[in-house]
Amino acid sequence: MTASATPSRLALKGDLLDFTGTPGWAERDSAAVRFQPASWLLIEGGRIVGTQAEEPDESWTKQDHSGRLILPGFIDTHVHCPQLDVIASYGTELLDWLNTYTFPAEQRYADPAVAAAGAARFLDALLAHGTTSAVVFPTVHKVSAEALFEAAATRGMRLIAGKVLMDRHAPPALCDDVAQAERDSIDLIDRFHGRERLAYAVTVRFAPTSTPAQLAMAGALCRADASLYMQTHVAENRSEVEWVRQLFPEARSYLDVYAREGLLHPRAVLAHGIWLDDEDRRVLAASGAQVAFCPSSNLFLGSGLFDWVAARAAGFAVSAASDVGGGTSLSMQRTLADGYKVQALAGQRLSAWAALHAATRGAAEGLGLQQEIGHFGVGTLADVCIWDWAQGPVAEARFQVARELHEKVFAWMTLSDERNLVASYVAGRQRYQR
Template structure:
């Protein structure tokens, strides 16, 4: 019988811990490495010289020498329905929703439009090396069906959900507390746990849900094992003030979600800028995660994320592109902006830690680190192949980079989709080199 093993050769890098805590012991690096894959999962990884002699003579080998192989990127916050409004001019959060987001999301009442955008969205993720995403759909159940169908055909890991929104939004995008619950429950039954797909209860944010809908969202989250919950919190100062008016009984914006049972393992909140330490401590204690979305925070003028305080208090943190308020599907470009946000906030982001956040850190924030995030034996073999010589400028700069840290930093500052030579999902190529 022909061997089922598939081996990939190149420069391997993956993380086993946060470099902020473990330093150089946090990552495994093989300049000439071999990733051995069987049935879509990692069988073994290590130096090519040690592993090549162990392969069967007929094992398939893909040679990526001269390129860097990393675990697939994990995007912990993105709006697939906002793909077509990326790079829209000149608003902050609340005006952005009214001017761009709501009219664009209305088009997803048409299943054919939802399907076309979902296909483009998934291909764009893969073209940028992202193999797992936590994504918002729209209020329309068909928008969720379209995204899960597109992800399933590409064998991607996708977490998504129908937006819940029953006030402070246009009538054409409003559901009700009851209809949102019923439609979400049907989608959970249809998709959650099917192949590599998982469902997220998705209240857009506290201002667009009534107390009744928030109660039912918390109920959904508690009723189904392994379910996710995603929303936004403390992105914009005007938004924070609005929440205080709508929920005067709450201590803080985050406290609104906790009052309705929406904090816990597998709950992920985008932005988390205007929080205090009491909020951060509640997120850490409940196992909730933050999605750091640097490009949208800068583009919408929202504020600067405090990674140091999140880390000091033990909060899980991943990286989100937040397209379409975010300005790039590229995780490399998103790490570029993360570095700058933290510089403005008087903090440092090493290149090693940046790539940790984009891979294993994201997987941990989604409680998926038992399945993805590094090349440990048994993990799903999702990975991205990066060409460090992708542009003349990068090639010239890399010629003068003498350490792994320096090369990684050049990648995140000068790199973009042009650096992605290939993306593999469960071991098989999903982009054309």
């Protein structure tokens, strides 16, 4: 982690790009896009206080990044801290992948030293990829959640996480019990929820690894405090969906397992949502919950193709997520480029605007955090990243011949990655520099 001294008044010059609203699915010219080339982003006391074309006076510490792109920090709405150890593991679909790779890796996080080192490595890696906020799974171990929260607080990051709940269908070393899990969750909520930029998520691994009693306990936690988040997985893989049907024959669908226990609400984040039907989509929209679209993971594990157009038509929020380690990179550009490919396979063409919105303002709105992050509005915290428009001769040549803004941004989204990142700022403080 790299951190520099923080001036009280900081001005960053570059090509500023953010969103004032929700762009249309495929529109290339959108009134929701706010592009301010060669402009200054003004940051005072860690918050954005304005933008302007003219150079500010000498009371500001100025950094001139002319010819570079400046974006709000990315928001990754579904990612697994301990799974950096198993990223790029070969040859399995979801259920075998969990048993073969993920669960053995997660068992190591019972060790406080492993958990602390893993949390630091993970958060520094996010910052080095241009992600400044995240919704994160640690492991079932209380110490893994503690380590993650403490590391995020040290870095000043917006982090949503919670101890994973699993009391069956997992190795004994990864299983808790309902009473202890409830005690651990309540203690973590008391200590971390609402502290600095931290928030607690009731974290159900997925329906098969929780008994009905544990799901009921998770729902009770959510009902007791409406400010809590909830995160889980849903309808990722066809074999998984069939397993849920066998385990919960009384439920109408996989999603209904969660709905019955009160786990669907405006602060619920459900990863994947590939194998949903129209009724599921209606229920999601009515609940205010969002789906975290994880295209890289879905392609890598062969899980299926998420129907984003149907989600938009139903009216529920969709955000973008890396899902590392099923996903193959923490880079949100790579994730969004894979998202374009997933939609293209379904005959739909995802615009750069809709894609980037889902990783910035759209994600913030889905989390109820639009007053804090996701755009350059006055008063938001200055979670900001500076990018090279192009790296390497191929991308540079492509950028030079791009004709209009959407073409330039789409090429950047498709061809760039963490190598383009110049610097990451969290609440106005530099936390990564190339």
